[in-house]
Amino acid sequence: MREVYISGVGMTPFVSKTTTLPHVQGGQALNAALEDSGLDWAEIGLLVVGAVGTGMSSAPLVLHEMAWTGIPAVAVENASATGTAAFEQARAAVASGQVDTAAVVGIGSLGALLMSRAAEGERAPDLISVSGMAVPAVPFALMKQARMHRHGESADTSLLVVEKNLFNASRNPMAQRNKALTMDELKAAPMLVDPLRRVESCPIGDGAAAVVITSRRLANVSRVVRVAAAVAETDKWHGAAAFMPDLGVTKRVSARAYEQADIRPDSVDVVEVHEAFSVEELQYIEDLGLAAEGKASFAMADGDFHIGGRVAVSPSGGLIGRGHPGGATGLSQFVEITQQIRGQSGVRQHDGARVGFAQMIGAGGVSYAHILVGED
Amino acid sequence: MHPSFDNAALRCEGTSIRLLASQCSRCENISFPCRERCAKCYAPASQIELAESGTVLSHCTAAFPIAGVQPPVTIAQVRIGDADIEILGVSTGPVRIGDVVSVVPRTASTEDALFTTYGFEKESRDA
Numbered sequence: 001m002r003e004v005y006i007s008g009v010g011m012t013p014f015v016s017k018t019t020t021l022p023h024v025q026g027g028q029a030l031n032a033a034l035e036d037s038g039l040d041w042a043e044i045g046l047l048v049v050g051a052v053g054t055g056m057s058s059a060p061l062v063l064h065e066m067a068w069t070g071i072p073a074v075a076v077e078n079a080s081a082t083g084t085a086a087f088e089q090a091r092a093a094v095a096s097g098q099v100d101t102a103a104v105v106g107i108g109s110l111g112a113l114l115m116s117r118a119a120e121g122e123r124a125p126d127l128i129s130v131s132g133m134a135v136p137a138v139p140f141a142l143m144k145q146a147r148m149h150r151h152g153e154s155a156d157t158s159l160l161v162v163e164k165n166l167f168n169a170s171r172n173p174m175a176q177r178n179k180a181l182t183m184d185e186l187k188a189a190p191m192l193v194d195p196l197r198r199v200e201s202c203p204i205g206d207g208a209a210a211v212v213i214t215s216r217r218l219a220n221v222s223r224v225v226r227v228a229a230a231v232a233e234t235d236k237w238h239g240a241a242a243f244m245p246d247l248g249v250t251k252r253v254s255a256r257a258y259e260q261a262d263i264r265p266d267s268v269d270v271v272e273v274h275e276a277f278s279v280e281e282l283q284y285i286e287d288l289g290l291a292a293e294g295k296a297s298f299a300m301a302d303g304d305f306h307i308g309g310r311v312a313v314s315p316s317g318g319l320i321g322r323g324h325p326g327g328a329t330g331l332s333q334f335v336e337i338t339q340q341i342r343g344q345s346g347v348r349q350h351d352g353a354r355v356g357f358a359q360m361i362g363a364g365g366v367s368y369a370h371i372l373v374g375e376d
Numbered sequence: 377m378h379p380s381f382d383n384a385a386l387r388c389e390g391t392s393i394r395l396l397a398s399q400c401s402r403c404e405n406i407s408f409p410c411r412e413r414c415a416k417c418y419a420p421a422s423q424i425e426l427a428e429s430g431t432v433l434s435h436c437t438a439a440f441p442i443a444g445v446q447p448p449v450t451i452a453q454v455r456i457g458d459a460d461i462e463i464l465g466v467s468t469g470p471v472r473i474g475d476v477v478s479v480v481p482r483t484a485s486t487e488d489a490l491f492t493t494y495g496f497e498k499e500s501r502d503a
Contacts, residue, residue: 123486124381124486124489124491125484125491127385127409129484130381130443130465130466130482130494131443131463131464131465131466132442132443132449132451132465134442134443135442138442141436141451142434142436142453143434145434145435145436145473146433146434146453146473149434149473190439191439192438193436193437193439193451194436194438194448196436237405237407237415239455239460239462240453240462240464242409242463243453243462244453244462244464
């Protein structure tokens with residue numbers, strides 16, 4: 001397999017709602033990524049579109065926003081991990097030598113899809129509906145309650161994640177939420193599914209993100225970004241599999257990613273995770289080996305995971321602050337980490353960022369881990 | 377009693393219900409709901425009945441209607457008997473981690489039909 005490099009990144013601002021069609025947003029993000037790479041569109045050999053909740057023919061529609069060059073184009077879907085799944089398809093095509101250069105785009109609104117499904121009318125009851133699991137916050141409220149019992153965390157502990165991520169998002173012009181909140185304001189927020197407050201869940205929104213990947217080290221920036229590890233798995237069978245995600249999968253994919261990249265957790269500088277709900281970030285920090293089990297909140301309170309701390313976690317604002325449109329979410333992690341490694345993150349720059357980790361899950365469930373390394 | 381909401385998950389007889397699962401002929405893994413082949417290794421499996429009570433592993437309370445129940449709605453995550461199976465569902469009252477709960481019948485409805493499903497109820501004795 002050949003080395004693969006991220007040569008260009010781009011995204012649209014994430015917003016709660018837009019009338020701009022998904023494939024048009026995709027074209028805007030892709031144009032930004034192409035300009036960032038310095039490549040000509042004619043050099044792109046493959047387009048993979050991560051599309052969630054969009055109609056038919058998403059891939060050619062995005063292609064035609066650029067130019068009808070006749071290259072192969074395909075759309076993939078993997079719930080919250082749709083953009084990451086698209087990245088994986090393109091990365092494998094470049095690594096295997098099938099193409100030298102590929103473009104990846106994430107589009108579509110997961111929230112809009114869930115809302116339209118809820119409005120489909122009454123369906124016959126099934127295990128998901130009778131158990132309450134049709135509400136995405138429920139399994140994560142159960143995860144939070146179990147952590148509180150196991151580690152002695154309070155109901156306010158995971159608000160540390162929200163405070164940090166909203167602060168980061170308030171300084172990210174691409175973020176959907178742009179207002180930082182104090183701990184006192186967060187503690188006064190209403191419960192959604194007790195012990196999970198409404199402010200602890202990510203917003204529903206829309207937006208697009210894109211990445212251009214190549215087999216060559218381009219000279220468009222001072223520091224190239226190499227994909228040092230790429231791991232994908234699905235959930236394994238577990239006792240609560242009829243209802244809940246596999247809580248062991250993130251540990252498995254991250255261990256494999258560290259081994260593949262030959263990198264230890266203490267070398268990681270910037271991390272983006274799937275914290276659709278606050279408590280997930282505490283869990284994934286521990287699963288990624290960045291804190292001992294049950295200790296993530298203490299390290300977070302000490303500032304370890306803030307920009308400028310030991311390792312910056314969710315410097316973009318994460319799903320809670322930057323937003324979680326669906327198709328674009330996973331790719332926006334690659335945008336953030338690439339810009340951090342290049343030193344292009346402005347007021348959010350984590351000084352000395354060289355190694356980044358992107359973790360993503362999707363309902364069903366699917367799981368991904370990627371490690372990106374900057375090379376001078 | 378109304379018909380089961382899912383014949384692979386719940387058997388309804390007279391006034392009683394039983395959660396159904398299947399046990400693998402090769403690795404002995406228990407799959408829920410019942411299926412012809414093991415969810416872990418895909419070898420043939422045979423139907424079993426799960427225990428009628430379990431222990432609360434976690435719980436949460438929704439401030440809006442869930443699963444046809446008006447708020448506050450308690451959802452419990454319950455380890456059933458000695459099996460490595462966790463069932464999630466609505467509890468008729470507040471629970472704590474470690475409580476022992478019984479599996480009890482509950483009614484679910486659509487616009488034009490009624491079904492029997494399951495829920496949990498805290499047993500009077502403590503865990």
